[in-house]
Each structure stands twice: as structure tokens, then as C-alpha cells.
Amino acid sequence: MFLTVILLALSFLAIIFAIGMLYSREIVHAVIYIAGLFIILGLIYFMLDNTFLGAVQILIYGGAVTVLLMFGVMLTKREIMDKKESITTEYEYVVLIALTISIYIGTLFTVSSYPLSIYYMSMYTLSTVLFNSFIGAFVVMGVIIMSSIIGAIYMVKEVE
């Protein structure tokens, strides 16, 4: 019960942050909101007894990605466009999203008929699985990430 209350509170906060990000006028504020969102998600992972991923989430999303976004803002800030345009009120999109969510929740109720409970996910188990069953995927992933980073750097550098 206690867990439920905490989860509800965190979820509420996460939604608040997400909406705040979407509707903030200043782009820096938006980045700060999204950082908050990421950290709250990391906290939720902790609550789910998934400590390693929670840490990863906070480190990578709450730290690295946010900083990257910040740098993006800093490198381009002066040219940011008219503030009025940051919020659009195109009705059809809102309807679309409502539909998405309702369908998503619909699927959720079909799923929730399974008996579910939270298990502790130890780092040991995770690493065992990661480096045994998924070793090939792990290597491929590393290569992909490496190449994409190199590509990004190259792309930015090329124009100079």
C-alpha cells in the first residue's frame, strides 16, 4: 500500500514534469523539466527493486542526455524562434493522443489479468544474462553506438 502511494505520487510528479516540459515558454526550462522527469523515472525503477537500471537511468538520462540537450540549447540559443510558436493548438493531434492513451490503457487491462508481483533484480543476474545470453547483441550494440557517435562527430566537424 505504501508502495502504491509512493508510486502514485511519483507518477503524478512525472506527468507534471512532462506537461511542464511541453508547455514551458523557455527552452531551458523545458530541458530542466525533462531532466526532472528522467530522474523521477529512475526513482521509480528503484522502487521496483531494479537498482542498477535506476542508477543507469539517472546517470545517463538525468545526466548525460540532459547535458547534451543543454549544449544543444546553448549552441543555438540566440536563434530560437518566436515563443508563440512553441505551443500549437492543433486539435487533431490532441484527439490523436487521447486515442493513443485510451488504446494503450485498453491493452493494459487485457494484460493485467495475469498474476503479477515485483521481483528483485540483482545486478549479478543482470550481468550474467547480459554477458552470456546477450553477448552478441551487446557487441553489436557497442559497434552501433560507436559508429553513430563517430558519425555524429564527423557530421558536425565536416562542415567546418
Add this chain to the structure above:
Amino acid sequence: MNEVVLLSLSGILLGLGLYGVLTKKNIILTIASIEIMINSAIFNFIIFSSYNNNPAGDVVALFFIALAASEVAVGLALALMMFRIKKTLNIDVMNSLRW
């Protein structure tokens, strides 16, 4: 009860992210919205992995986090490129898909 709350959160985040992708004109905010959507997906993986005691979901989530980070890097590089070439971040200017 818990899982309902969590899955709902995931769905709502996905919707909000999608909303951001579709409505935001600033390319950086678009990238941020995409991140929200990816996060909701990862979140889903983790929820199910936790409840089923199956580490595979966690592993995939891990991969996704790593991928998403690099994707942000590439996305921002693209944003910089766009800024250099078009001198703006307005995504509506990028309509060169139509010939």
C-alpha cells in the same frame, strides 16, 4: 494496482511525448519529446521484466538506454547541422522531402 499505475504512467508519457513530437516546432524540443517516448517504452520493459522476474527485459532496456543516448547525440548533431545550414531551428522549414 501498482502495475496499473505504472503502465498508465507509461502510456500517458508516450502520449505526451507523441504530442510533443507532433506539435513542437523547435527541433531540440522535438528530440526531447522523442526521448520521453523512448523512456516510456523502456519503462514498459522494466515493468514487465520486474514483475515476471525475467532479466531479458532489463537487458533490452539497458540497450535502449545506451542507444537512446547515442541517438540524442546524433540528433543534436543533426540539429546543429540544420542550424548551420538553415540558420534556424524551426522544423517547418525542413520540407525538402518534397521535391
Add this chain to the structure above:
Amino acid sequence: MSFPVLSLMLIIAFAGALFSFMSKKGRDIALIFSSIDFILSLYLMFSFTYNTFSYQFMEKYGWISTPYITANYVVGADGLSIPLILLTTLLVLAVVIYSWDEKKNPSAFFGLIMLEELGVLGVFISLDFLLFFIFWEVSLIPMFFLIAYWGGPRKNYASYKFLIYTHVAGIIMLVSVIAMYFYSGATSLDFAAIASKSAYIAPFTQAVIFLGLLFGFGTKMPIVPMHTWLPDAHVEAPTAGSALLAGLLLKMGGYGLIRLAAYMLPAGRSAMTPLMMGIGILGVVWGAVAALSQTDMKKMVAYSSISHMGLVLIAIATWTQIGLMGAVFLMFAHGLVSAVLFMGVGSVHHSYGTRDIPKLGGIADRTPMLSVMLVIGSLASLGLPALISFPAEFSILYALFSVEGYIVAIPLATLTIVAGFYIWMLQRVVFGKYKSRYVNKKPHDISLYEAIGIAMLISLIVLYGVLPFILNNIILSSFIGGMV
């Protein structure tokens, strides 16, 4: 296996097309190759074995073999295809000779005519559906270009209309045949394989498939109300194109309807007989009546084609021996007659610069030879006995009477209208005082090549009119006997 004459014909047509495109003397090459094909088809006709109900000159090679679809390269001929093969090679030869003086890019022109021959021949001899469909589509392309490049002022509209109509029809036909293939559970796309099983499909399914095939082949024939592409295509097409279109391409519809639809789906056919009868009779009346009010001679002839094809449809719907014989005979006859008429009209246009009936008059005064040919063509088309159409029309009307009774009065009464518009056209165009007001001041009579092309066809029109049994025996002995 005997001498592969059918494949040889296809190869020669293809080689003719290829060499004509590449050579500067395309017309010589087209003449040589189409003559060879014509001689081969004569060989086919004379070495044909009577009174056997199987395909002759069969060739079969494996082609595609997968667990789901098996298609072979199978060609063969029977009493249904022999007359049409003969018609094809003869008409192409006549058209090549007729258009000897074509000035605009002649190599491509003759190459396309040869390509047309390839497509049409392939349709008439292939006994595998995949092969059939490939040739069916091959036959559309050259005609499209003939209309679109050598055509008249509205050639774009006409050529696209032609292409879209016939292509859509082809696709519906394809879908229907595929449905037939899967519902019948046949093991290969061979006609014989499908035919051996398709009769056991549930009657309702058969009817639905038959309707699709009727639409597909009927648009090509064409039947009312899918007929409006034909007048437009004819009006804009060059003379050679019109002759081939009316002479050959329309026959593909009737041929397919007999061989693929009516024969393979007996229950579907009997369910759709009233519809076919109705459309056929409507087509007969519609074509004739619409032709009456045309002022463009080519359009008039085109509408009369619709009327004749309505008769063919009626004949197929009766599905009696005499009716089917009439159908095949009328297809052959109409091929020759409409080609003569289109060539004649083409020459009128060539000599006088117009085809408009009110502007012409008394051309017998200046171009007697052409006038004689126009008169003979018109008389043959209106079904004068001793010319080729009469035995066919009589057979069909008799078959209709034996099946449906007094409704035959409607197509019969239409014969007067058919006579009406031809004779009226002759009165206004050929006879009377020579009107030089709107036309070319110094008309020249038909050129030698044009005359030879038309005379070839006319001689056959008279020959088969006087001695119809030459053709009837082939049709009756081999195809109808085994079918009905």
C-alpha cells in the same frame, strides 16, 4: 515431339519486331517476317488433323515450379484458335503492306506492328494462364504507342482511355482466374489442369468468378456499357492501328470468354446466361443505333463493331454447337471486314483530308477503286449473303432462336438498321454529286500498296463467303465437337 511451329511463329514475330526497331528498313523486315508467319499459319491450317478433340501442335516445357504455383510454357492450337491465328498473321501482313508508305518514323511503326503480332499470336496459342496473361498485356503496349504517337488530334485522351480500360479489365480477369485457380485446387496454371477441376467449384462461386471474367473479357470485346473506349481509340488511331485493334484485339475478348470463362465454368455460365443475352442484345441494338448518328466514318465503323461483338456474346451465351461455330466464324469474319472498312476509311482520309460524312460526297467520281472497296466492305459488314459475315450471322440468330425463341426479332430488326447506316453512308459519301468544297482539291486514287492490302482481305471475304465450309469444318471438327 514434332516440329515446334507455334513457338517458331512467336520467335519470328519477336525477331521481326526486334530487327524492325533496329533497322532503317523496318518495313522490308516486317514484310518478310510477317509473310513467313503467314506461310506458317497456312501450314498450320493445312496440316491440321480433323475430327480430333485434342490440342494439336502442342509444346510443353517446364517454366515455373513452386509449391504454390506451377506454370509451364504450353502452346497448342485447336479449332478455336486456328482461324484466329490465320486471321492474325493475315491481317498483320495486310496491314504491313497497306502502310508501306508510312512516313513518320517507319522503323518503330513496323516494329510495333510486329510486336502486336507477337502479343496477339501468343494470346491465341498459349495454353497456360500465366503465359496467356503475359501475352495479353504485351498486346496492349504496342497499340498504346501506335495510338499515342501516330494518332490523331485527341490521341492522348484516346490512348490513355484505351490503356486504362483494357488494363483494368485485364487485372480483373487476372484476379478472377487466380480465384478460379485456388478455388478449383488445380495443381498448375495450365488451362487443361484448371479446366479439369474448375467445373466442381460451388455454383455460386462459379457465378461470381464468371462475372469477373465477363467483365474482364467483355471490356475488351467490348460489351455495352464498357464500350466507349472503342470509338475514341479507333477515331484517333492510325489506320493500321484501327485495323489491328478491330481485327485482332477485340477477338481476344471473345476468345478468352469462350475458352477461359464459358468452357471452364459451366455453372457460372448457365447462371449468367440471361445477363449475357441481355447485354449481347443491348450491344447489338446499341452499336447499330449509335452508328446511325455518327458523322465520322471511322466512328461509325467502330460502333458497328460493337454491334457485331454483341452478336458474338449472344452466340457464346447460347452455348450451342451452331452458335459457337457462328461466334468463331463471326469473329474471323469481323476481323477481315472491319479491317477492310478501316483501311478504306483510312484511304478516304488520306485522299480527301477528312472523314466527315457531310463534307464528303460523290467520291466514286474521283476515286473509283477506293469506292468499290468501300462498297464491298460495307456490304460484307451488313451481312450480305455470299460474303463472309452472312453464314456466321445466320448461325448465331438461329442459335438464339433455338434457345430463346422470339426474342431473336430484336437483333434481326437491328439488321435493317445496320444496313441503314452503311447504305446511307454510301449514298452520302460514295455516290451523288462530287463535293469539292471542304476536301482536298486533287484527290488521288488509292495507292498500289493500299490496294493490295485491301484486295487481299476482300478476296478472302468473298472466298469464305462462297465456301464457308473451309473454315467451318475446322471449327466444328475439332473444337465445338469436344466442347458442347
Add this chain to the structure above:
Amino acid sequence: MDTLLFVLIPVFPIIAFLVIAFLGNSMKESGGYVALVMELISFIISIYMFVGVLTVPSYSVDKYMIWFSLSHGPTFEIGMLIDGFTAIMIFIVNLVGFLVILYSLGYMHADPGLARYYAEISLFIAVMNGLVLSDNLFELFIFWELVGLCSYLLIGFWYRKPEAAKAAKKAFLVTRVGDVMLLFGMIILLYQSHTPLALNFNQLYSWAATSKFSSAELTTLTAATFLVFGGAMGKSAQFPLHVWLPDAMEGPTTVSALIHAATMVKAGVFLIVRMMPLLQYTPATELIIAVIGGFTAFFAATMGLVAPDIKRVLAYSTISQLGYMFLALGAGSAGAAMYHLMSHAFFKALLFLAAGSVIHAVNTQDLHKMGGLFTKMKITAVTMLIGGLSLSGIPPFSGFFSKDLILDVVLQKGLNNPVYMVLYILAVLTVLLTAFYMFRLWFLAFMGKPRGYDEKHVHESPGVMVVPLIILAIFATFSWMFLLLPSFSQILGISLSLNIPTMLIGVSLGLVGIYVSYMLYSAGIPKKFTSVVMKQIHNILYRKYWFDEVYGAFSIYIIYGFAKLVSMFDKYIIDGVIDGIAAGGVMLSSSLYPIGKGLVKNYVTLIISGLIITFILLIYVSPFLYGGGI
């Protein structure tokens, strides 16, 4: 008799046709001699046949070859049926044909289209012989149409004249209506009789004689015979389809003599003669034939009273006389009809050729511009007088006997049936009218004073034209002597019985007619009618009861209007729908065009919408369709 020899009767004219058609332009005048010689050979063979049949009156031979056959249907054949009727008919055809070709050598002299003329005449004689020799209805129909074709071509011989072209068209189309009816009748008969040889006459007769018809079958047979008569109606220009024959006079006079008086128009009578054994089972059709024949005889004669054109008077007379023949057939006497056919062929060919001679001399066909020719063209005048007397039924000319036979037959039938009695009265009145118009023609042409032609150039026609006239005059006078031959009477089933009262009525009415026309016309054209009624009647007759106008209006406003409507429907409705679909597609695509303006956002929206629809279908719709979940 060697039957195979008779195959050659149509073959020689065909040879002439082919030779002249392919070599004619280089032969010029000599084409006529080729046609003449070939026709002479055919004529000799036909005399041989005629004589041979007269010696063996019951002679009947049917030779045929298979044309094509069906394994589940009738066998079509081509053959020859030679019997008394054939022999008589073939004799008439070849005699008149030969004489007309001979006459043409003078009449058509120096015409630019001479080769075409002789080719077409030869073809006509060939196919007419074929028609007469046919042993089945199918073959007969083929030749029937071909004689129609020759008639069409020859009426339009002077095609540069728009009237000739129009007349040719009219002739073809009006007879086509009849031909289609005949075709219909043939189809019904073929289906009903199921003779092993399709429509073979002898097999049809034996079929009709042996089968017991139920009433439904009799109705069908009645329909069939009536439709066959419809064909005869067209070819022989009977009442509703009579309009083409007067106009057909636009052709050369020789053509009118040969085709539109002596032979082709008789084909209808000949056809019904051939059908007589079937007709006796269908009294309704017989009655119709009699009524139409009797009415036409009177009706056409009235129009002949006022026609100003010398050839048209003769054309109306032909229609009227054909009506007599059908009246006889309707009364059940093939022999009387056949005999009148024969004598009519002689005297009407004579009249036409004489008229041709007159036209040749004065260069006009208008009776009002002739007059006083008797002194200048004695032979023509006398032979025409003989023809006229024969036509009017004055003894001892052959027309008297043949017409008397018909009147007698109808009267005999009329004693039992009031309808035939009415027809008899009409026929008798027609005798009066016939004599009147015939002698009006003769008086206007040969008596009185010249009325406006070039008198200096008028002279008797050359020998080649006069000789046929004389020969035909001999036949017109003495052909009744054939009846004295017992075998001839046996073939026709009639005899030279003299029924004095009917004879007296006929002759006296004929004489009255001649007297009246003498009173009115011997001195030239009388003054115009003064009374309003007479003026109106004259107007009606002169306008031919407005048949041309009504038919013209029917074809222009009804049929052509309908045709216009149909082609409008094609153009605007069918094509409109098709082009509308195309235009709708273009409009739809251009309205969707802004979506694809290159913005990723729009594309994403579309992708997401698609996904959502897929989800909805998968989750909420598919369970209803297939029962399970996803």
C-alpha cells in the same frame, strides 16, 4: 435431260461478269458482246430445259452438294431443283435477259460506265438464275439478297445523280425490311421443321404433308409463312413496302425492264409459289396474302392514274399487277399466279423497252412534254399499243387470259368467303383503272401534238432496239398459246376455261377505261380539274398518299432521333461517368496534395493514425470477427 448441264445456266453469265469486271475498262463496247454471247448460251440451255420439261411435265429433280454441316444440327446444302415452275421461270428470265442485253447495245450506247453496266447485268442474270434454280430456302435467300444487291447497284448506275443514289438507297433499305422478315421466317421454319437438309423444299413439303400440327405449332407455322411472305412483300413491292419501286425508275430503262418489271420483282411471287404446299395449312397467311395483294393492286393503280413520268406509270402498273399475282396466290392458285407472271413479264418488259425507246428519242421521261410521236416512231408505238392492250386485258392478247384466270379463281373463292368477294370487286375495279392509266400514257405519248421536244432529232430507234420490241410483242400477243399445250397446263394446274360472265365484265371494264382515257387525253393534256374534291383527290394521288413523307419523317425523327439520343448517352452519360471518376480521382489527389508538403510531422501523423487504426481493428474489432483475442 442432262441435269448437270443446267448448272451452266448461271455459270456463263458469271463468266461474263468476271471477264467484264476485270477487263472491262479496256474492252469498252465489246463488253456488251461478251455479255450477249454468254447470255445467249444460257438462253439456249434454258430453252432446252423448257422444252425438256414440257415433254415430261412431272419432271422434278433435286441435285445438291453439301455446303456445310453440323453434327448436332441441320446440313446446309446448295443444289438445283428443276421442275415445271423452274423451267418456266428460267425461260422467262433468260429470254428477257437476252433481249434486254441486245436492246442495251443500242440504248446504252456510248455511256461512260458501260463496262460496269454489262458486268452488273450479267451478275444479275446469273444470280437470278441461281435464285430460280435453288432447291432450298437458304440458298434461295442468298441469291435473293444478291439480286437485291444487283438491283441496288443498277438503280444507282448513274450515281452522279443524287436522285439515283437516293433511290438506290431506298430500294435497298425497304427491301431489306422484307429480307429480314424472310430471314426470321426461315429461322422459324428451320427450327420447326428439322429437315435433315436445311429448308430443302421437297423435304419441307413432305414434312408439312406428314406431320400432324397441333394448334400451337400451326400458330408458329402461320408466323413463319407470314414472315416469309414479308420477304416477298419487300421484293415484290407490296403495299406497305411498295415505296421503293417507283423511285427505282431512276435507273436505266433497260434495268427497269429486266429487273423491276420482268424478273426480280417476280422473285417474291416465285418464293410464295414455292411455299404454296406449306401455305395450304395456314389459311390465315393465305388470307393476308390475298388481302395485301388485292389491296395493292387497286392502291397502286390509283397512284398510276396521275403520275407524270412515263416510267413511273409503268412502275405503278407493275406493283398493281404483282398485287394481282399475290391475290391469285392468296386464293390458292399457284398456277394462275405463275401464268400471269409469265405474260406480265412479256408485256411489261415490252412496255418498258418501248418506253425506253421513246425516252431515247425525246430525251425526257415527262409525259407532258411528249405527244404526237406516232407518226415518227411507228414500230415503237404499235408494239407499245400491243403491250398496253395486253395489260388492259383485251382479247386476244395474253394479258387477257392470265388476268381472267386470276379473276376467275378469286371469284370462285369469293363465293364462299365474303372477304374474297370484296377483293374480287377491287380487282375488277382495278381492271378499269389499269386500262385508263395505260391508255392515258399511250395517248399522251403518241397522240396529240408535240409538246416541247426537239422534233428534228426524233426518229425510230436502231435495229438492235426494235428487234427485241418485236419479239416481245409476239410473245405478249401469243403466249396464251402455251396454255394450249396440255403439258404446260398440267404443270401449272390450270386450263384455258372460258367463264363468259367474268370475261365480259373484265373486257367491258377495260374498254370503258380505254374509252374514258381516249375522251380525256387523245387530244393532249386536258384542262385542270375545277372541282375542289377532284383537286384534292388528284393531290392525294399525286403525292402518293404521303407515304414517302411519312416514312421519311419516321426514319428522320424517330429512328435517327433515337440514334442521336443513344450517341448523346454514350458521349455524356457513360463517358461522363468515366471521365467524372477520373476527374474525381484528380480532385481527391490534389486535395490530398498539401499533406505531402515535405513536413516530417505530417508523415508521422499519418503513420501514427495508421497504427492506431490497426490497433483498434486488432483489439476491438478482430475478437468479434474471429472469436479470440490478439
